[in-house]
Amino acid sequence: MLLATWNVNSLKARFARVSEWIADVQPDVLMLQETKMTDAAFPAGAFAAAGYESVHFGEGRWNGVAILSRVGLESPRPNFAVGEADFQARVVSATCGGIVVVCVYVPNGRSLDDDHYQYKLRFLAQLRDHVAALADPAGDVVIGGDFNIAPTDADVWDPAALVGQTHVSAPERDALGRIVEWGVRDVVRDAHPEPGLYSWWDYRNGSFHRGWGMRIDLLLASASVAARTTWSAIDRNARKGEQPSDHAPVLMEVAAR
């Protein structure tokens, strides 16, 4: 079973590229972030024609998350299962092929002194509680998405350039750590210890070609899924070419139980 996550930075702008990528890669489960569309605008029919059930949780201009699956899609759930509903469309969950799939678009944070950064930290705490309410760490769970956090300094091109900024600060890394401690592993990092592995590059300054990237899109799997993960990768080729997203898809292959 091939699972993937991709921040597409507008599904409307990226629909052709996403469709081509799906046809080429044939993922069984695909988590999308930043669809930037309403539920009414979500092209569920086109995905159904390609063999995928889907659930979309959108708001329109910003955010928006979705799960596509061709191995079944049960118990679709927009937003958080515990606490107050988030005011933005940033998390959607479902069970696909026996795996509890949580697709998340974590707030950016903007800057450490911004209210949005405090929102990011609250969001991460609630995400941990959400996952704990929906799933058992002894079961099959994958939390995938754009976390807007580089877990360690090995996940950024130049740690010195980012001191004092979001994505690398200790509080957000700790908040991510509390999700990991609940019972998931960063399967891409487990398989690829080398530095220079990134999933996002700023559109500005030729960052992609200069290698100025960060690994902020993650696939976090429970122990049983991680143990059956046979392959994982970041498809940086998808960051090339005409009208790319600023994020690359991240993939993992899981053997049957």
Next chain:
DNA sequence: ATGGTGGCCCGGCCA
């Protein structure tokens, strides 16, 4: 590295 891009939608926000 503090913005030279790109998405929303059409001036300004967001990443």
